[in-house]
Amino acid sequence: MKRYAVCLAGTVVCLSLTSCGTSPMASHGDAEGSVSVRVWVDRGMSKAGRALQTTWDSLVVLISAPDMSPVRRAIALDPLQPAVLDTIDGVPEGDGRVIEAWTCTREGVRIHHGASDEFSVESGRITPVALQLGATRGSIYINLANVPADVDSVYAGFYFGADSLCVKDKRSALMYLSIDNVPDSTGGILVIRGVDARGATVYADSLEILFCARQNVSMQAEFLAKEGGFALDLALDLPGVTVVSGLMEDGEAPEGECGPLVISEIMYYAEGDSDYIEIHNPADVAFQIDTLTLEVVNTSSTTTCRIPAVTIEAGGFLVVGDTDAPPAWTDTSCALNLTTTGRWVALKGAGGSLIDRVSYTRNDQEWPDCPKYSSIELLPEAMTPRLNNYGRNWRVAETPIDGTECFGTPGR
Numbered sequence: 001m002k003r004y005a006v007c008l009a010g011t012v013v014c015l016s017l018t019s020c021g022t023s024p025m026a027s028h029g030d031a032e033g034s035v036s037v038r039v040w041v042d043r044g045m046s047k048a049g050r051a052l053q054t055t056w057d058s059l060v061v062l063i064s065a066p067d068m069s070p071v072r073r074a075i076a077l078d079p080l081q082p083a084v085l086d087t088i089d090g091v092p093e094g095d096g097r098v099i100e101a102w103t104c105t106r107e108g109v110r111i112h113h114g115a116s117d118e119f120s121v122e123s124g125r126i127t128p129v130a131l132q133l134g135a136t137r138g139s140i141y142i143n144l145a146n147v148p149a150d151v152d153s154v155y156a157g158f159y160f161g162a163d164s165l166c167v168k169d170k171r172s173a174l175m176y177l178s179i180d181n182v183p184d185s186t187g188g189i190l191v192i193r194g195v196d197a198r199g200a201t202v203y204a205d206s207l208e209i210l211f212c213a214r215q216n217v218s219m220q221a222e223f224l225a226k227e228g229g230f231a232l233d234l235a236l237d238l239p240g241v242t243v244v245s246g247l248m249e250d251g252e253a254p255e256g257e258c259g260p261l262v263i264s265e266i267m268y269y270a271e272g273d274s275d276y277i278e279i280h281n282p283a284d285v286a287f288q289i290d291t292l293t294l295e296v297v298n299t300s301s302t303t304t305c306r307i308p309a310v311t312i313e314a315g316g317f318l319v320v321g322d323t324d325a326p327p328a329w330t331d332t333s334c335a336l337n338l339t340t341t342g343r344w345v346a347l348k349g350a351g352g353s354l355i356d357r358v359s360y361t362r363n364d365q366e367w368p369d370c371p372k373y374s375s376i377e378l379l380p381e382a383m384t385p386r387l388n389n390y391g392r393n394w395r396v397a398e399t400p401i402d403g404t405e406c407f408g409t410p411g412r
Contacts, residue, residue: 033121035063035088035099035129055180056103056111061088063099068092077103093123099131109181111137135213136184142177142192142244143359145297145344150202151194158211160188173299174342176361184213190244243389256354257385261287261312263345263358264383265397267375267408268338273324275338276375277345278410279356281312282383289349294320296337297344305334319410329401329410340370356385360394367391374398375408 059077064070073088091097099116114133121127142156149171156177157166165179171194187210194203265278277294281287292310296303305320312318321330322338337343342361349355360376363369368376368391375397382393397408 031093031123032089033091033093033123034126035091035121056105058106059101059103061099061101063088063091063097065092065094065096065098067094067096087126091121091127093121095120097121097127099129101131101133102136103133105181109137111135111181137181138184138211138213140179140182140190140211140244141365142175142179143344143361143365144175144177144192145173145359147171147173147175147194148203150196152197153195155191155193155195157191158182158188159191160186174297174344176342176364178365182211182213184211186211192244257356258349258353259283259355259385261347261355262378262383262385262388263347263356264317264378264388265375265408265410266338266345266358266360267406267410268343268360269340269370269372269374270322270325270406271373273322273335274326275336276319276321276325276330276408276410277336277338279312279318279320279347280378280383281314281316281318284314286314286316287312291350292318293348293352294334295344295346295348297346298337298339303335303337305336307332307334317411326404331411356388358388361391365391368394368396370396373404373406375406375410377409 057077059075061073061075062070063072069092071088071091073086075086096118097120098118100113101115102113103111105111112133113136114131116129116131119127119129140156140158144154147154151171153168153170154175154177155166155168156179157164158179160183165182167177167179169175169177187208189206190209191206192204193201195201260281260283262280262282263277264280265276267274267276270276279294288311290309292307294305294307296305307318307320310318318332319330320336321327321333322336323333325333340362342359342364344357344359346357347355361367370376376394377397378388379393379395382388382390387393399407399409401408401410
């Protein structure tokens with residue numbers, strides 16, 4: 001039997017119809033067979049705190065052929081749950097049967113879709129069939145930092161044809177917005193506006209993009225506003241999530257992340273000032289630099305830590321701890337000013353070149369809902385300066401740190 005891995009807007013889902021012999025659930029007549037439907041989620045979605053990313057709550061399976069009435073089954077499907085198993089009975093025997101399946105929202109909006117090749121159903125038996133679902137909609141995540149005090153609210157909209165999808169939120173120095181249910185292969189204009197208390201636009205511009213829910217694409221985008229500007233890094237990743245990150249401030253646009261170092265673990269929920277940030281060198285050669293700069297952008301200022309004479313061996317780590325972090329965890333220390341509500345963490349090299357940057361939050365935009373005393377770790381397969389921008393590529397640490405109540409893997 002064939003089995004397919006299926007990516008569904010932030011998860012990896014497998015849908016398979018498996019052969020189990022005759023059905024144990026019912027006694028069938030001579031003209032009917034059964035189909036067993038098994039759907040399991042390899043990585044479930046995390047609950048959203050402020051923004052509800054593109055999601056779904058049911059799986060619809062439709063079995064049809066020219067010589068039969070369609071057999072339709074709707075199955076409750078919680079993205080937070082790993083599996084669902086159901087058996088569809090009463091499928092007329094014969095050739096040329098086709099299964100079509102899709103996930104959808106309560107409003108009936110289809111999020112994923114797939115269809116099988118033609119197959120045959122035998123009387124009194126379960127027929128094995130497998131099919132793959134592909135994402136048909138996704139989300140645009142917009143992360144802004146250094147939002148000026150004269151901005152009262154931020155509007156973001158994606159305009160395509162006669163349709164539009166828009167969101168609005170009150171100003172914060174750090175902002176996390178989400179435009180959801182964006183159709184696949186849709187070309188349009190992404191508009192971001194910062195308005196003052198009177199409703200007058202003080203920052204605004206637009207970017208023409210093609211939203212693709214099934215491709216891996218990355219690009220750089222620069223927005224110039226009325227006064228100064230806000231610079232955006234735009235990245236598109238499989239499946240169906242576009243991340244737009246920007247600094248709304250005066251000055252030039254930051255350059256793209258050049259690596260090779262990767263921010264690989266963040267402990268922001270330890271006791272007191274004992275947080276830490278782990279930096280990994282995944283390259284095959286050692287990384288050396290006279291001064292490595294670590295910046296943490298918060299709601300009112302930027303904390304800067306300059307680390308002299310840095311050498312990170314190939315495959316090695318550098319752990320920067322907060323002022324009270326245990327020396328056994330860290331290689332150096334400085335005031336990090338991390339928080340559970342989100343920060344921008346940037347790693348810079350000579351001349352201010354951007355090595356890596358992560359805009360993390362908690363329980364939003366697919367970032368883990370991290371409990372106290374636990375770090376978040378980058379998945380091994382996502383150990384690049386681009387893939388660590390996506391909350392779905394991080395997990396809550398489960399490894400105890402010896403002699404403490406904390407969970408994490410600093411330096412390993």
